[in-house]
Amino acid sequence: xxxxxxxxxxxxxxxxxxxxxxxxxxxxxxxxxxxxxxxxxxxxxxxxxxxxxxxxxxxxxxxxxxxxxxxxxxxxxxxxxxxxxxxxxxxxxxxxxxxxxxxxxxxx
Numbered sequence: 001x002x003x004x005x006x007x008x009x010x011x012x013x014x015x016x017x018x019x020x021x022x023x024x025x026x027x028x029x030x031x032x033x034x035x036x037x038x039x040x041x042x043x044x045x046x047x048x049x050x051x052x053x054x055x056x057x058x059x060x061x062x063x064x065x066x067x068x069x070x071x072x073x074x075x076x077x078x079x080x081x082x083x084x085x086x087x088x089x090x091x092x093x094x095x096x097x098x099x100x101x102x103x104x105x106x107x108x
Contacts, residue, residue, distance in 0.1 A: 006099050006100075007040075007067070007068075007096045007099050008068070008072060009076070010092060010095055010096050010099065011040075011073065011076040011077055011085070011096075012076050012077065012078065013092070014088075015077040015078060015079075017092075019087060019088045019089035019092055020077065020085050020087060020088060021035075021085065021088060022077060022079065022082045022086075023082065023084065023085075024049065024083065026086070027084040027085055027086045028052075028056065030086035030088060031053075031056055031057065031062050032056075032060065035086070036060075036086035036087065036088060037062070037063075037087050037088065037090045037092075037093035037094075038062065038063050038064075038086070038087040038092075038096060038097065039057050039064045039084065039086050039087075040064075040065045040066075040068070040084070040085050040086075040087070041053050041064065041065070041084045042067075042068055042069050042072070042083050042084070043066055043067065043068060044070055044083075045070065049084065050066060063097065065097075067100070073085060
């Protein structure tokens with residue numbers, strides 16, 4: 001199982017708690033309004049989408065993770081396909097980052 005699959009239950013919890021924004025427009029709005037603590041972009045998002053969020057997150061100093069597929073992210077949130085989402089809660093964002101670091105020994 002890929003390390004990012006361990007974060008999917010946390011995405012579901014964050015969504016149920018109303019602490020996510022998904023879709024390109026809402027994710028971008030959350031980053032630019034300084035409400036996003038973490039952005040997740042799917043591995044199968046377009047190169048243009050990945051580049052846009054990489055540049056935006058670097059500029060606004062928001063951590064970015066590229067993980068999972070559109071289907072994985074959407075399913076975890078109880079929605080259709082999702083190429084991008086923002087975590088709007090510092091605790092959920094920290095938990096997701098810790099899970100990824102712990103499970104794959106990578107730095108986020």
